[in-house]
């Protein structure tokens with residue numbers, strides 16, 4: 001088992017063979033988005049957050065700047081990595097991609113919550129401990145953005161519909177706004193991960209996020225994991241901000 005030493009206590013769903021991410025401490029539930037341009041920057045962030053943060057998200061920006069090897073390296077040292085690739089393609093391509101990512105020792109992987117893609121991914125990840133997350137509606141999108149993209153549903157309805165489809169496909173979790181976490185949790189039940197970006201401690205800059213929630217409220221709403229990028233990565237004292245966010249999560 002590649003991750004036998006991780007403090008995760010993952011559980012296998014006998015029906016679907018999907019491993020769910022089970023977090024035991026607040027530290028397990030804070031995922032820092034390594035949204036930085038270079039490996040040097042990423043290494044600096046990880047160094048500064050040593051022993052405070054143990055879970056990182058790597059997305060497009062870093063992945064295409066040498067971040068995949070870095071992700072492998074961190075994972076082999078026991079750090080958990082959420083690879084935010086938001087995959088979507090024909091079934092066969094999704095399946096082959098998921099198989100390759102599962103072999104890299106990643107903890108979480110995102111794909112857009114389209115039923116066919118999710119089913120192909122679940123099948124491909126069946127023998128691994130990769131937690132597959134369905135991206136419902138990006139937290140930077142509001143009603144107008146969703147309408148402009150050609151959908152007739154409002155974001156909330158679309159999030160709930162895709163959550164239900166993710167549950168039926170056998171996914172390990174959902175990515176959604178913490179505003180929707182409570183409603184999503186009611187649909188997916190207690191075992192699936194509900195991972196929420198768009199987290200902003202009081203007084204911090206919203207950037208392009210439109211549906212934002214504080215760390216404490218996100219926990220109260222049923223988020224299993226919080227993804228925090230700019231509020232920590234852009235801070236002058238990253239360690240202090242991460243510690244403050246963890247304290248706020250614990251207070252909830």
Ligand code: C5P
Pocket residue numbers: 033035059084135136137138139140175176177197198199207209227228229230231
């Ligand atoms: O800097 P910030 O805290 O807004 O970062 C949030 C991270 O979560 C970004 O890397 C963004 O790509 C990601 N994300 C998101 N909304 C989703 C899925 C992922 O903001 N629905």
